[in-house]
Amino acid sequence: MxxxxxxxxxxxxxxxxxxxxxxxxxxxxxxxxxYRVETAADNAAYWSIATTMRSDNAALSTVQDALGLGAAKVDTSYAGMSSALDVVSEIKAKLVAASEPGVDKTKINKELAELKNQLYSTAESASFSGENWLYNDSTTPAGVKSIVASFNRSTSGAVSVSTLDYDTATSILIDTKDASRGELTKAVNVIQPSGATTAPATYHLLEVAGGTPPAGSVLIELTATTSYDDIQGMLKAVDAIFSNMTDSASTLGAITSRIDMQENFVANLMDVIDKGVGRLVDAxxxxxxxxxxxxxxxxxxxxxxxxxxxxxxxxxxxxxxx
Incomplete structure (x- = not known):
C-alpha cells in the first residue's frame, strides 16, 4: 500500500x-x-577490574619510592661501615707495629687517637633522612628499622603491606648512652698471654665524652710502658671488633641486594599489570x-x-x- x-x-x-x-x-x-572500555557503562566488569588494578599500580609506585628511600639509608650505612672497617684495619696495623721492640709507642698512640676520632666522625656522619644506623645518642636502643617492600592483594581482595626489617643493634658502632650497645664502645673479652700462661682480659676501643665506659674494661691505647702482652690482648680485641663489623657489613650488603631485587620485581610487576589492564580496556x-x-x-x-x-x-x- x-x-x-x-x-x-x-x-x-x-x-x-x-x-x-x-x-x-x-x-x-x-x-x-x-579505550575500548572507558566507563562502567561500556563494560562494568572490565572497568571495575581495570580501576582496581590501576589503583594497585599507584600503590606499587609508592612502594618503589619507599624502596628507593630504604636503599639510600642502607647504602649510607654500608658506606659508613666500610669506611670504619678500613680505619679499624689500620688500627690493627698500628698495634702490630707497636709490638716491635724499641718502637716509640707514644707516637703510635697519637696515630691511634686520630684514627679513633675518624671512627667517631664516620659513625656520626652516616645519616640519611634523619636516620643513623651506626650512631645512637638516644637512651633507647636503635631497634628494628622497616622498609616498605611490597603491596599485596590476596585472592579475597584484602590488601596488606610487606616490609623488609633490619635490626640496627647489629650495626650500631657508637652508643653515647649505653656503651654496651656499640661495637666500638662495648667491652670485648679476650685471652691475652701473661708470661708463660694466659689470662682473660677486657678491652674497649672508644670512650664517648661524658659517657660511662664499660666496667672493668681497659681502653685500647698505648703508653711508653705498655707491655707486649697488653698489646697482644689489644690486638685480639681489635680483631674481634673487626670480625663483628664485617658481619654487620655483610648483612647490610645482603639487604642492599634484596632491595635491588625487590625494586626490579616491583618494576616488572607494574609493567605486567599495565599490560593486563591494556588487554582488558584498550582499543x-x-x-x-x-x-x-x-x-x-x-x-x-x-x-x-x-x-x-x-x-x-x-x-x-x-x-x-x-
Whole structure:
C-alpha cells in the first residue's frame, strides 16, 4: 500500500541511519580516548577490574619510592661501615707495629687517637633522612628499622603491606648512652698471654665524652710502658671488633641486594599489570580504523537510501497530473 501519511521506507532508512550514527560515535570515542572500555557503562566488569588494578599500580609506585628511600639509608650505612672497617684495619696495623721492640709507642698512640676520632666522625656522619644506623645518642636502643617492600592483594581482595626489617643493634658502632650497645664502645673479652700462661682480659676501643665506659674494661691505647702482652690482648680485641663489623657489613650488603631485587620485581610487576589492564580496556586501533571506514560507507549508503525513500512520496504527485 502506498500512503502519503506513513512513509515506511523512509522510517526504516532513518532507523538504520540512526544505528549507524550511534556506532560511529562509539568508534570515534574509542579512537579519541584510546579505550575500548572507558566507563562502567561500556563494560562494568572490565572497568571495575581495570580501576582496581590501576589503583594497585599507584600503590606499587609508592612502594618503589619507599624502596628507593630504604636503599639510600642502607647504602649510607654500608658506606659508613666500610669506611670504619678500613680505619679499624689500620688500627690493627698500628698495634702490630707497636709490638716491635724499641718502637716509640707514644707516637703510635697519637696515630691511634686520630684514627679513633675518624671512627667517631664516620659513625656520626652516616645519616640519611634523619636516620643513623651506626650512631645512637638516644637512651633507647636503635631497634628494628622497616622498609616498605611490597603491596599485596590476596585472592579475597584484602590488601596488606610487606616490609623488609633490619635490626640496627647489629650495626650500631657508637652508643653515647649505653656503651654496651656499640661495637666500638662495648667491652670485648679476650685471652691475652701473661708470661708463660694466659689470662682473660677486657678491652674497649672508644670512650664517648661524658659517657660511662664499660666496667672493668681497659681502653685500647698505648703508653711508653705498655707491655707486649697488653698489646697482644689489644690486638685480639681489635680483631674481634673487626670480625663483628664485617658481619654487620655483610648483612647490610645482603639487604642492599634484596632491595635491588625487590625494586626490579616491583618494576616488572607494574609493567605486567599495565599490560593486563591494556588487554582488558584498550582499543585496538587497527580494528577501530577498519570499523570506522566501514561505518562511513554505511552512513553514505544510509543517507542515499533515505533520500530515495523520501523521493518515493514525491512520485505520488505524478498520479494526479493531467
Amino acid at each position: 502506498t500512503s502519503i501519511l506513513t512513509n515506511s521506507a523512509a522510517m526504516a532508512a532513518l532507523q538504520t541511519l540512526r544505528s549507524i550514527d550511534a556506532n560511529m560515535e562509539e568508534v570515534q570515542n574509542r579512537i579519541s580516548s584510546g 585496538d586501533m587497527n580494528e577501530e580504523s577498519t570499523r570506522l571506514k566501514a561505518l562511513q560507507t554505511q552512513q553514505q549508503l544510509g543517507i542515499q537510501a533515505l533520500s530515495i525513500a523520501n523521493t518515493n512520496s514525491e512520485n505520488i504527485l505524478r498520479l494526479f497530473q493531467q
